[in-house]
Amino acid sequence: MIKIVDGFENSEQICKMIDDVAGELGINQKLEEISIKHPPNTPIDMNYLSSDNKSLDLEIVDSLENLEGRVRHELMHVADQLNEKFKYKxxxxxxxxxxxxxxxxxxxxxxxxxxxxxxxxxxxxxxxxxxxxxxxxxxxxxxxxxxxxxxxxxxxxxxxxxxxxxxxxxxxxxxxxxxxxxxxxxxxxxxxxxxxxxxxxxx
Structure with a gap:
């Protein structure tokens, strides 16, 4: 379910954190795949949910600094979007x-x-x-x-x-x-x- 591109020094910690938080928020049951990538231009974490709400691209800065806070923030955006009561459009x-x-x-x-x-x-x-x-x-x-x-x-x-x-x-x-x-x-x-x-x- 979780894939990470090559080149991350902290790949193990990042994958585990994303897996843990996604499980806690329940979004791992709604998504078929989470792909972890490097931010292409600026060192900013970003999330991109597919139009069919089945896959997620996560751009994560390769750093352990406030990793849990950063991951929780990005995945809360996703959890909101997947929550029908949030009425995301x-x-x-x-x-x-x-x-x-x-x-x-x-x-x-x-x-x-x-x-x-x-x-x-x-x-x-x-x-x-x-x-x-x-x-x-x-x-x-x-x-x-x-x-x-x-x-x-x-x-x-x-x-x-x-x-x-x-x-x-x-x-x-x-x-x-x-x-x-x-x-x-x-x-x-x-x-x-x-x-x-x-x-x-x-x-």
Whole structure:
């Protein structure tokens, strides 16, 4: 079921970790094959689930540093996609290169890492790191509003992909608590057509 390409120095540990976590999440019963590969360009872990949901390509950095947290994070993405209640649809992903796409990735990552941390499992990033990252995604909001929004996001219960997608375009559109926070601060979200506009905001 699990295949790994040549050239990994830590192949045994990586395969075992992926096998253990996939079994724990129950996705090994849904997938026919998991292929582990080297990231082609940048040292970033990525997951690519086939359109028929039967095979998975995992690009894993050949390092033991936070291996469990990294593997759990990637496989949680896959577990969400395979969960019918999550309502994952490719068509709901914002266009790449837009501010909404950057925010979509952030919101889903927060949803995953918060669940891992709350369950006592290693995560890709800490709560503190994710809270710091929100400034990159919402630089137009005040520090006080960002902090309160993050506290809400980190503490949320179950989400589905439709909600994540909607919040990618408008953080304050889905939950009354977030909408009330924005109103109480008298602030609005800015739409950024490109990631460059988002990165350069206020500069």
């Amino acid at each position: 490719d068509s709901l992903i914002p266009p790449e290169g837009t501010g909404a796409f950057r925010r979509y990735k952030y919101l889903w990552n927060v949803y995953i890492d918060s669940r891992l941390v709350k369950s006592g499992k290693p995560s890709y990033d800490t709560q503190e790191a994710r809270e710091k990252e929100i400034e990159e995604c919402y630089p137009e909001l005040s520090a006080g509003l960002r902090k309160r929004c993050f506290t809400f996001l980190w503490g949320m219960g179950l989400l589905d992909f439709e909600q994540i997608s909607a919040m990618s375009y408008d953080l304050f559109s889905t939950f009354e608590e977030l909408k009330s926070l924005a109103l109480s601060h008298g602030e609005e979200q800015t739409t950024f057509e490109t990631i460059e506009e988002l990165k350069n905001y206020g500069k």
